[in-house]
Amino acid sequence: MIDFSAEIVSGKSIGNILLGANISEYLHEMYASHEVEVKQYRLPNGEARCSYSLGRVLTIATHPDGLIFSIGCNSGYKGRYKACLYPGQTMDEVSKATERQRVFNGSVIINDDFGFSFVLPAPYDEVADHIGDIPPGLVLDEVYVSDFSMWNPHR
DSSP: OOOTTSOBBTTTEETTEETTSBGGGTHHHHHHHSOEEEEEEEOTTSOEEEEEEETTTEEEEEOTTOBEEEEEEOTTOOOOBTTTBOTTEEHHHHHHHOSOEEEETTEEEETTOTTEEEEOOTTHHHHOOSGGGSOTTOEEOEEEEEOOGGGOTTO
8 A cells, every 4th residue: 555654665665665566556546546647758868767746745767668666755755764764854964863975966875775865956966076065954855765776886
């Protein structure tokens, strides 16, 4: 059951929606219980993708065959990651609750966990190269789970 207060599990799930599952497993419940907005888009290399926004709170990204590869949420979501991190926290709050934060591709990776990220809002997604470039009071309103291991310099 889709749940906007379920635990956020790195590299696995948000809202009880599982990475690696097919969106077809969730369509009936999505349309029965939520306002759903669907968008088709293309990556810079031309590959097609699809996103499903549920109630403007949760976003599911899929490949053309329906395979879920990324799930995100904003501050309307009430679940937490490791009982202490959630969308809507400030950079200062995130820094105090974690040991290490690093910027990769417009996102903040926490404690070298490349399955969970905070998305930096504009213009910081383009200009921040280091955590020190991010103001402590900046609100981090979006989190995503996916496989961000390709960003890991130690892989």
